[in-house]
Amino acid sequence: MKKRRLLAALGAPVTLFSATLLASEKLYNFAFKRVDYVPETSADKQKYASAYWSYVDWLHRQPVQTWQLNINDEANRLVATYVPASTTSNRTVIVSHGYKGDGETMANYAYMFHQMGYNVLLPDDRGHGQSAGKYISFGWQDRRDYLGWIARVIKNNGSRSQIVLFGVSMGGATVEMMSGEKLPNQVQAIIADCGYTSIEEELAYLLKRQFHLPKYPFVPIVSFINRHRMGYFLSDVSSVEQLRHNHRPIFFIHGEKDVYVPSWMLKKNYQAAGGPKKMWQVPNATHAESFWIDPVAYQQHVTAFLANYLPQNN
Structure with missing residues (x-):
């Protein structure tokens, strides 16, 4: 009887530990494992579906180019869509997409910057879209991959390139993490929309x-x-620590009603950031909704910020 009680007493913690490990493994696969489709947007953003698909249709009509990195390394091959400006321009924006998205899901931002006269590069991050990768790195490995995209832009468009890094949600955190890397002088500004702290x-x-x-x-x-x-x-994987090493102009955008990446993360990122910085908390906007609430106002804020830091002779 005592032996049975002892085994029962020992078995309960082992069972609990095993269940915790199993739950953690399932959580990891749910959050980190790639999916080969773009999940449906949240119910509160369904009202923007028609506008979203109009931007995607616009992107499909553009004379795009497919760029690749690590072509001969199947496990690390990366793919991006390049949209040249309507007229020759030294200005290029590299747009970083959100969690379980891809370059195409950023078509609205591509349109905005294209209207502003920019070349636009839309990478599929590691573990997303057409790029390789079994797992999602939440910006950490991507920050290094994007150094390759920056080099490709400079090689393609010349040493006089003026490059802006732009991202939303996970993409916002990605460009925040890039801010702490050794970036070439051609990278002249960063815009991070609703990026997390870590x-x-x-x-x-x-x-x-x-x-x-x-x-x-x-x-x-x-x-x-x-x-x-x-x-x-x-x-x-910390935006905050990377931002401490930043010295480039950076513009933080965040929805006031964001409950997915809460506003305290915006403030923590902003306080940590070195270099010239600006913050715009968008009234009534939920997560990644700031553009959709008022695209005209969004473009005006972005244009005004960049006008302070990019030379006019482009």
Whole structure:
């Protein structure tokens, strides 16, 4: 009888630990594993569907080019769509897409910058779209990949290129993380729309909000799984730490009613950022909705910011 009680007492923690590991593995695959489709947008943004598809149709009518990096390395091959400006321009914007999206999902921003006279590069991030990769890196590996896209723009368009880095949601965090890298002088400004502070804080926040689960023990276990599969812990993936090393002009945009990437993350990123900086918190906008609420006002704010930092002779 005592032996049975002892085995039962020992078995309960083992069972709980096994269940936690299994749940963490499922969480990791749900959040980090690539999907070969673009998930449907949230219900609150369905009202923008018609406008969204009109931008996608516009993109499909453009004389685009397909660019690739790491062509001979199937496991690391990256693909992007390049939209040349209507008239020859030294200005190029590299647009970083959101979580489980691809370059095409940024067609509205491509249209905006194209109207502003920019060449537009729309990469599919690692683990998304036509690019290779089994897992999503939430901007961390992408920040290095984008250095390759920057080099490709300069090679294609010349040393007088004026490059803007622009991203939304995960893409916003990606360009924030790029800000801490050694960037060529041609990169002259960064615009980050609703980027998170770190993947660790974002995951912990969403676990609590969406699944009513605590940070511990799930986030540390997921971090350990990611270290095994991707080579780094989640604590390494930080916009805040990268922004501390920034010295380029950076414009932070964030929806006032964003509950997916909460506004305290905007303020933490803004406070951390070095270099000239500006912040625009858009009234009544939810996550990644700032453009859709008023595209004209959005373009005006972006244009005004860039006019301060990009030379006029383009």
